[in-house]
Amino acid sequence: MTAAALDEYSVTRNPDAEAICDLAIYNYEEMRDSVASPIFRLRHQIEYFLGKLLPSQFKPLYTMVAFTEIPYSEVKRRWKSQAKAINIASALILGSSLLAAGVLGVMKAKTLDININIPAFWASK
Helix, strand or coil: CHHHHHHHHHHHHHHHHHHHHHHHHHHHHHHHHCCCCHHHHHHHHHHHHHHHHCCCCCCCHHHHHHHCCCCHHHHHHHHHHHHHHHHHHHHHHHHHHHHHHHHHHHHHHHHCCCCCCHHHHHHCC
């Protein structure tokens, strides 16, 4: 009876035990390496903004771990999915910002009547 109970416990609880270990290591590395980074702070502000804007679809990692009863294995799965979405959104925002800056730069150059011969510029290098 005890062996069966321990086997069942291991099957049901082990994924959460492994997940909390992974989350603890991630938290340690994040605190050690990232908290002083402006990019880290911006990312966390975005996460909390999304958590307020879309509370049923998006919860920051800290909120899921500290203030919910979501199993740790589910927290890890959701967090990876949310992080992927934030990475994609960030890349799209950065890419569109760079594109807009380039377009504005070209428009400004044309307004100032600056002749930019891009193929000749790169060919001379």
